[in-house]
Ligand SMILES: Cc1cc2nc3c(=O)[nH]c(=O)nc-3n(C[C@H](O)[C@H](O)[C@H](O)COP(=O)(O)O)c2cc1C
């Protein structure tokens with residue numbers, strides 16, 4: 001168990017997520033902090049993500065003799081010490097020079113999967129190497145060009161990524177005032193060598209290399225990755241191109257979960273992208289029970305958007321999620337301490353998850369799932 005603060009030494013970074021965010025704000029340039037902390041529009045969905053957690057609660061049981069506990073699980077062929085993953089977060093070099101490499105190393109050291117974003121600042125191959133013997137999941141933003149899609153998938157497969165996460169909710173970027181007021185310059189240009197600039201199929205579509213003409217490369221990437229809405233038939237094509245488990249990210253209603261199942265997915269992630277896409281969308285946790293009920297155990301249902309603590313994770317699991325992902329919390333850890341910062345955040349989440357479920361009277365996930373009375377209205 002993580003002894004942050006319990007071993008007589010003050011932890012190097014705060015264990016409280018709000019203080020962690022405040023500390024990250026002090027070290028990051030304003031554009032980088034805003035990129036992570038910001039959301040769509042007025043921020044209503046970001047607030048709704050948190051408010052949804054405030055409407056549900058655990059009902060602890062006493063004297064359960066559960067001093068031995070095990071939260072480990074196997075999901076889509078990946079063993080994990082607890083049902084926790086680091087969600088895909090693009091352009092992590094805006095937060096720390098080591099970016100995705102630091103995240104991959106920290107996650108691998110703990111056996112926790114970190115999902116690699118298509119918009120990574122380091123190449124798929126470099127991140128695969130940094131993740132050592134750790135699990136590898138790859139997130140696809142589907143470009144309009146079939147050759148580039150095939151190349152991204154072939155490289156992910158060759159680099160040992162086993163699970164494909166296809167993000168559906170960001171076929172064009174949401175209306176994000178904080179980024180718009182900077183014309184998205186930080187992540188379009190700033191450290192802008194993000195994948196797929198390194199991809200051979202992407203480079204083949206350019207008259208001159210990104211090194212010679214960065215502006216043209218950025219415009220080409222924009223054309224390939226944003227502004228083209230696609231339908232379920234496109235998902236079939238990706239399905240046909242990926243043999244391993246495929247999970248769709250961004251599901252917010254039961255009908256879409258049903259459609260996804262019909263199109264052969266192996267899992268769904270209930271998510272509103274951390275409130276970064278559709279402002280005024282409902283809090284993601286409110287969408288979880290309906291999707292869980294409609295999927296009815298046929299494939300795993302994962303959840304993200306708004307989780308800040310291990311106790312938040314516990315509630316989402318109690319509501320039927322098979323695993324949860326976090327975004328901003330580990331991004332702030334990365335900003336503050338690189339690999340050590342991500343490691344700290346993940347250990348805090350794992351430790352608080354264990355403490356919460358322990359004190360609530362559970363010993364493993366099967367027990368937590370078997371309990372229908374775990375969530376009972378407002379606290
Ligand atoms: C800075 C940042 C960048 C992100 N980049 C991606 C991305 O490249 N691909 C993706 O599928 N989701 C991306 N997301 C969404 C996260 O994977 C996740 O859905 C979200 O952060 C969860 O909400 P939370 O931040 O409240 O935990 C990003 C989120 C943040 C905060």
Ligand SMILES: O=C(O)C(=O)c1ccccc1
Nearest residue numbers: 089090091119170187276
């Ligand atoms: O900012 C995001 O939420 C996101 O998904 C993204 C998309 C492209 C590049 C970087 C991040």
